Amino acid sequence: MRNFARKKNHYANRGMGLEEDLEQTNQYYLEHDIAVIYKKPTAVTIKNVTYPEKKYTKITDGYFTKSSTTDYNGIYRGWYIDFEAKETKNKTSFALSMLQNHQLQHLQNIKKHNGIAFLIIRFTFWDRTFLLDIEKLNTFTKNNKRKSIPFSFFEEEAWEIKNGYQPRLDYLKIIEQHYL
């Protein structure tokens, strides 16, 4: 049953991506009263709106603004959780340019204030997803001038989050094992 379910899930999810997996996972955590973790809305600046037939507010001019923080945060067993999630098609490394400096700054800040701060990085080609603690990333960037993190670093220093069925990406299991 489990294999069947996973296989079905595997095909059903083709191309659904990391964001959808996290969405489903966070929904699962919420419904099962495990944690309260949300993705933040995309930051936009609204320049103009109209009111078509007075029914609703239509945004007719706006643009995307850089968020000051990461995409995800919330609470798990009283702990403040904060992370950014990215997926890469690259087989051999993760380009650091996919993260913004102020996001890394933010994660370090969270760590300093006793929160749990990390990255979730998926290598889509290998269909493998890793949880990398912000401290380990800092150690890497301090000791390396490379602009990308090799896949092998993830295999050695990060913790792999196995694909599942319910929830699809049980990252809190990793938190449970390694942080609490």
Next chain:
Amino acid sequence: MRNFARKKNHYANRGMGLEEDLEQTNQYYLEHDIAVIYKKPTAVTIKNVTYPEKKYTKITDGYFTKSSTTDYNGIYRGWYIDFEAKETKNKTSFALSMLQNHQLQHLQNIKKHNGIAFLIIRFTFWDRTFLLDIEKLNTFTKNNKRKSIPFSFFEEEAWEIKNGYQPRLDYLKIIEQHYL
């Protein structure tokens, strides 16, 4: 000096509103390494975009969506903090219709997971701002069929956040006194 500063501030801030006060306060907390608390971006659904002169992405059609959560969250001394902030022009009561059910549900959820959850309510006519714990709000709604909370309830059951200069609205002082 302090009086002068506060007076100056008082006039300078006329009409700036609760949101701006919280923005400045959270910025102060961040810069002084006291806490990391942000307002979430307004949730919008984008239906269409264009790329004027290939320079940026312009949103040409979109609408506002209900957020599932509150506007503010973050971390203070390792504690997960979550709140919604509203101001009312009403002199005698705060209309509960200004809050959405799912926001109150969210705050209760946060409390259950050992976070600190509350409302910040400002009565603009009196220029007085209160921090109301979510549990106290629950007690009120359980024992009352009223659709608004009288001002006197805030005076008795909530904690007043005094207007200040730096930061303008030091709500963490209240948290410090009553929660930690």
